Amino acid sequence: MKIGIITGASSGIGREFARQMEYFYQTLDEIWVIARRKEKLLALSAQIRVPVRIFNGDLTEKEIYTELSNLLETEKPDIRMLVNAAGFGKSGNAEDIRRKEAGCQSRMIDLNCRALTEMTFVCLPYMSAGSRILNIASAAAFCPQPGFAVYAATKAYVLSFSRALGEEVKNRRIYVTAVCPGPVDTEFFETAGRPESFLKEKVMAEAPQVVRKALLDSRARKSLSIYGLPMKGAQIAAKVLPHRLVLKLEQIGRK
Numbered sequence: 001m002k003i004g005i006i007t008g009a010s011s012g013i014g015r016e017f018a019r020q021m022e023y024f025y026q027t028l029d030e031i032w033v034i035a036r037r038k039e040k041l042l043a044l045s046a047q048i049r050v051p052v053r054i055f056n057g058d059l060t061e062k063e064i065y066t067e068l069s070n071l072l073e074t075e076k077p078d079i080r081m082l083v084n085a086a087g088f089g090k091s092g093n094a095e096d097i098r099r100k101e102a103g104c105q106s107r108m109i110d111l112n113c114r115a116l117t118e119m120t121f122v123c124l125p126y127m128s129a130g131s132r133i134l135n136i137a138s139a140a141a142f143c144p145q146p147g148f149a150v151y152a153a154t155k156a157y158v159l160s161f162s163r164a165l166g167e168e169v170k171n172r173r174i175y176v177t178a179v180c181p182g183p184v185d186t187e188f189f190e191t192a193g194r195p196e197s198f199l200k201e202k203v204m205a206e207a208p209q210v211v212r213k214a215l216l217d218s219r220a221r222k223s224l225s226i227y228g229l230p231m232k233g234a235q236i237a238a239k240v241l242p243h244r245l246v247l248k249l250e251q252i253g254r255k
């Protein structure tokens with residue numbers, strides 16, 4: 001059985017991957033989707049031609065990994081594509097966030113970093129030559145971001161982990177792509193709060209385009225997928241300019 005697995009499929013970027021995946025992989029037997037909101041996953045499954053298997057759970061808790069591992073062990077599917085999209089952010093000074101919402105940033109690290117890593121290791125034994133992993137990092141990974149400090153740090157982890165893992169599994173012909181979008185119009189900002197920088201509002205992208213580019217880049221075995229000129233510019237700027245200067249420019253961009 002050939003399958004795709006998508007975390008964070010109940011909304012935004014993850015849901016869009018679920019919608020587009022069947023067109024990129026015409027031979028998939030099932031798509032397995034993971035998120036906490038079951039009703040959203042049920043609604044998604046009604047929109048997709050390929051049978052969808054729903055895993056309703058919290059990726060920061062261990063139960064979901066036990067359920068998934070047991071099923072993988074029983075069914076031994078060939079995972080053709082894993083998309084790690086579950087994640088969240090929170091705008092504001094890190095210390096203020098901690099004062100107002102104790103535990104929020106630790107949960108963010110747990111979901112954005114630990115859960116993504118654990119999902120990858122749970123799935124890798126069931127991946128074979130030509131399989132793909134897409135880890136949703138962010139353009140926030142390119143440089144530290146005051147006002148998004150912990151979030152940007154989690155995404156720097158995702159980018160670093162993905163690129164190193166990509167080298168480690170290359171000899172098995174498994175291809176890893178770190179997807180680094182700038183702001184995308186999804187429910188993300190309901191949790192994160194509207195972007196502090198007016199520049200982010202100006203470059204807001206749509207999930208279908210970001211996902212289409214990511215799937216094409218994955219097909220082309222690229223280790224990095226960056227949608228749109230503004231974010232490509234941001235990546236180059238973060239590479240060539242001293243981060244001290246980029247940090248100053250970011251502070252000017254904050255409202």
Ligand SMILES: NC(=O)C1=CN([C@@H]2O[C@H](COP(=O)(O)OP(=O)(O)OC[C@H]3O[C@@H](n4cnc5c(N)ncnc54)[C@H](OP(=O)(O)O)[C@@H]3O)[C@@H](O)[C@H]2O)C=CC1
Pocket residue numbers: 007008009010011012013014034035036037038040057058059060085086087088089111136137138139180181182183184185186187188189
């Ligand atoms: N939107 C943006 O501007 C950008 C987003 N990203 C990244 O893209 C990814 C997807 O975000 P996006 O689609 O925009 O945001 P959404 O808020 O629309 O989607 C987040 C998804 O993560 C799931 N999720 C959240 N917490 C948990 C949890 N504890 N356990 C399981 N699933 C969870 C949510 O499902 P549920 O609530 O049902 O559990 C939802 O499906 C994230 O990693 C985000 O950091 C990167 C760059 C830009």
Ligand SMILES: N[C@@H](C=O)C(=O)O
Pocket residue numbers: 089137138139140181182183184195200
């Ligand atoms: N890239 C976006 C989130 O990851 C943002 O910077 O708002």
